Amino acid sequence: MSRRPIFYLVVVGLAGLIAYAAFKPTASGDQNNGGKDRASQISSVLSQASDVTLQVEAQGTVTALNTVEVRPQVSSTVREVHIKEGQEVRAGQLLFSLDTRADAAKVAQTSAELIQEKAKLADAERSLKRTRELLAQGFVSQSALDTAQTTLDSSRASVAAKLATLQASRVGLAYQTLSAPFSGRTGAIDIHPGSLVQPSMASPMVTLTQTDPIAVAFTLPERELSRLLALQAKGSAEAYVQLDNNERIVGKLSFIDNAVNTESGTVRLKAEFPNTKHLLWPGAFVRVTLNLGVEKNAVILPSSAVQTGPNGQFVYLVEADQTVQILPIKLKRVITREGKQFAVIDGLPGGKKVVAEGGQNLRPGAKVSEGPTGRPAKQ
16 A cells, blocks of 8 residues: 555544634633633631731840940059959949059149148238228328238139149049949950050940840831820830740830931831840840830731732722722731731721632632632631
């Protein structure tokens, strides 16, 4: 048998298959609307209006309320170090003693000179008194009285000058002892007895950091600013830090910056916390939670119900005929309840059915059917 008849048979068979495929009847739904009548399976929730406790969380940095570098104000030699590295000190506690011999001698010398000037002042006062008596009796002239008065005024000025010099000497002597300006914890100490110290030295003698109370610095979006200012005015802005050991430290908002960062749209804040156990350490990162009060009749939905499109955020509203329509909303914040994320929104009343899951491929007017996971938003 030749190959040409076989070839013709194959061609005829392929043509028949193509014709069958082209004229095969389709389902009525596919003929009419391309399958649009097929419902997409979704799960829905009912929007709920209720009072919501507002809390915002932020990553913060533990910051000391006061930190000071202790440096000498005069050039001198260290005579004694009264503290140790990492020691807790109280306000006014002596930290370092410098060589006081020169300044102590100057104070003693000035004190003696002051006594001498006071003696001259007393003599000038007596001389003026006698001159006045003699002038009344006609034994001296008016010029003698004027001279006695001038001597007295000069002695008074000398006493005042010596007194000022003595005070300056005492200030210089006070520079030879360095005390803690506030209670705190000392840092590293590289100074030892006999070391020469001076104001221009590169490193401080010691760094003192206040650790109780202590602050946590963080930022929040500017949309929270009005509520924060209102709470601060009432003195009720509570904050807390949850530590890794599940211990919670409660404090309060202490600082709101006077300007919003225009680049990030955030405002800088600080919260102050007691730190008697020294669990918060300067420079450490912690998660801080700030209570913003209660929002009345807030509308909430599971976060999965909120979609984001080219024109902003929206939800799919399920109509009575089981079709969906787009409803633009405004996301105010995200809250956590029982480990789940919920969105607090504007633009949707309570009691409305919206798509919670399965809305990724929906279009306005699409048919939907309720899946087995349909449920209301949990309160």
